[in-house]
Amino acid sequence: MTSPNIAIIGSALSGNKGASAMLEAAVQTLSERLDNPTFTLLSMYPEEDAALNPYPNLNIVAANAKQLGVTINSLALAYRVLPFLRGVLRSRSEAIRALSEADILLDQGGITFTDGREKFLLYNIASILPAINVKTPVFKCAQAVGPFRNPVNRWASRTFLPKVRTLVTRGRITHEYAEGLGLSNIVAGADYAFSLELAGTEATDVSNQIDLTFFDEDVVGVCPSVVLQKKVDARGGDYVGQMVAFIEHLRSEGKRVMLIPHSVRTGTEKTHNNDLPLCRAIHSRLRLGSDLLFVDRELTSQQLRFLIGQCSLFVASRFHAMVSSLAMAVPTLVIGWSHKYREVLEMFELEDWAFGHDKLTLDYLTERFSELSAQREAVKAKLDSRLPSVKARSVMQADLIADVVRTSRGVNA
Structure with missing residues (x-):
């Protein structure tokens, strides 16, 4: 019998390192549960992903938005309605071959079908x-x-979500939305990135680029987001100015600060899945000093998680930067834009440490950070207490996926 084949979409190795963390967690956990599996990533950025691919059993197939929306979907429809063409379609299209030979497709989109x-x-x-x-x-x-209040989204969700084998909800709020839609194919879980394990070489790997003695004293990590910037600036705010003022406030109080992007695409100034241009704009307005570390390059998801874990406190706007800080039990203040932040923090009984971008002012941010700093030990205790159960909820989906693969191949678990 051939090895299990697993197709993946919605994640990447380049760009958003949260997507990378989910992808690599899947490769790690499923390689432990299945006999010599192969993986195929249907990639938005095939060249960039291929350049960063360290896994010999992971193949990269081009599937940018146009290819996916037009070519791959059209060929897949032809595959369904014209069975006599299936052999030709498999031989001519890498994507159709990967999908038709896969035992399962993992959709790792972080937030989908939402108003x-x-x-x-x-x-x-x-x-x-x-x-x-x-x-x-x-x-x-x-x-x-x-939620599903918008008629278009509600129609699409009712039409397509029941067709998937399993939908793992990432928290209580999502689960309640899915139940309210009448879905019966749902399982309560936790973000797959919580399952990501460090290789143990991260300190050595990053020490060639970053002086780790910076973390000999307490460090506050700050992770901005271009998504949040657009939302703040759209209502007349000044996100860059607020981040600059907040970081200088921290430094004026004697704190060391690490400015770190969690979504980076090397070699481009495009801001989709790329917070590096934003972080450069923030850094350009900060005074230089030994109390400031700017991570101005693309690192792996494990290296980022390692660095975040060196912090004493963390301020996150990127969702998976928050996941990494929680996974490393670092007390975290979150500035978010949807229910996806709060429902994850609820698992740790820490939902009060998130607030929406509509509340973002310098005074409110510094006030909430001061409160987090004062309650640091209590927050750390909750993280340490709840983290094992959250990780168990995350890795559970690897068992579910492996069961589906074995069932599709007629293999007993």
């Missing part, structure tokens, strides 16, 4: 429809969905 993000709705559908058409089971890894 307010209707511009991404076609991509959400296009990501899973080809697998549905070639009759490959779809497993939506832990993610946020809903």
Whole structure:
């Protein structure tokens, strides 16, 4: 019998390192549970992902938005309705071959089918429809969905979400939205990135680029987000100015600060999945000094998690930067824009340490940070107490995926 084949979409090795963390967690956990599996990533950035790919059993297939939405979906529909062409379609299209030969498709989109993000709705559908058409089971890894009040999103969600084999909800709020939609294929879980294990070489790897003695004293990590910047600036705010003022406030109080982007695409100034240009803009307005560390390059998801774990306190706007800080039990203040932040913090009984971008002012940010700093030990105790159960909820989905693969191959668990 051939090795298990697992197709993956919605994640990446380049760009958003949260997507990388989910992808690598899947490769790690499923390689432990299945006999010599192979993985195929349907990639938005095939050249960038291929350049960063350290896994010999992970293949990269091009699937940018146009290729996925037009070519791959059209070929998958032809595969479904014209069975006499299936051999030709498999031989001519890497994506169709990967999907048709896969035992399962993992959809690792972090937030899908949700009100307010209707511009991404076609991509959400296009990501899973080809697998549905070639009759490959779809497993939506832990993610946020809903709410479903918008008629267009509600129709799309009611039409396509029941067609997936399993939808793992990433927290209480998402689970309640999914239940309210009448879905019966849902399982309560936790973000797959909580399952990511460090290799143990991260300190050596990053010490060639970063002086780790910077962390000999307490360090506050600050991780901005271009997504949040757009939302703040759209309502007349000045996100860059607020971050600059906040960091200088921390330094004036004698704190060391690490400015770190968690989503980086090397070699481009495009801001989609790329916070480095934003962080450079913030850094350009900061005074230089030995109390400031700017991580101005692309690191792996494990290296980022290692560095975040060296911090004493963390301020996050990128979702998976928050996941990494929680996974490393670092007390964290979160500035977010959807329910996806709060529902994860709820698992640690720490939901009060998140607030929306609509509340972001320098005074409110410094006030909330001061409160977190004062309650640091109590917050750390909650993280240490709840982290094992959250990690167990995360890795549980690897067992579910392995069961689906074994079932599709007629192999007993």
